[in-house]
Amino acid sequence: LAQSIDFQDRFARALRHQIQRESQRLEAGLALMASIGSISPFIGLFGTVWGIMEALQSISQAGSASLETVAGPVGSALLATGIGIAVAVPAELGYTYFLRRVKNAVARLDNFAHDFYNVVQKNGFSLTPATQLASQS
Numbered sequence: 001l002a003q004s005i006d007f008q009d010r011f012a013r014a015l016r017h018q019i020q021r022e023s024q025r026l027e028a029g030l031a032l033m034a035s036i037g038s039i040s041p042f043i044g045l046f047g048t049v050w051g052i053m054e055a056l057q058s059i060s061q062a063g064s065a066s067l068e069t070v071a072g073p074v075g076s077a078l079l080a081t082g083i084g085i086a087v088a089v090p091a092e093l094g095y096t097y098f099l100r101r102v103k104n105a106v107a108r109l110d111n112f113a114h115d116f117y118n119v120v121q122k123n124g125f126s127l128t129p130a131t132q133l134a135s136q137s
Contacts, residue, residue, distance in 0.1 A: 007125050015113040022109060026102045030095060037091035044084015051077020 055073035062069045 008121070011120065011125065012117060015117060019106065019109045019113060023102070023106045026105060027099075030099055030102065033091055033095040033098070037088050037095055040084045040087040040091065041081075042084070044081040044087075047080025047084070048077040051080060 051073050055070055055077065058069050058073055059065050
C-alpha cells in the first residue's frame, strides 16, 4: 500500500496527521473546562431551588412567614447561585482564552506545514537539496 501512494501525497498526509495529533493534544483539557463553565450555573440553580424548598418547609413548620423564618434558608439558597456563577465565569473565560491560543497554534502549524511542503516540493521531494544536485551534475 505504501508503494502505491505517491510520495507527495504521503508527505502531505503525514503533515496533516501530525497537525491533527498536535491539535488533539492541545485541546485535551478544554472539554472539561467548557463543561465546568456550562454546568456550574445549573448546579447553583439546583442549590437555589433546594434552599427555597427548605425555606418553604421552615415556613410551614413555623406556621408564620416572618423575616427570621425566611431569611436564613433563602440566603443560603442565593449563596448557591452565587457560587455557581463564581465558578462558571472564570471557567468560561479560561476556556475562551485557551481555545483562542489553541486555534492560533494550529494556524501556525498549518502555515509551517504549507511552507515546509513548498520547500520540499521545490527540492523535488528529494532528500538532497536541489542546489547540491545541480552542483553534482
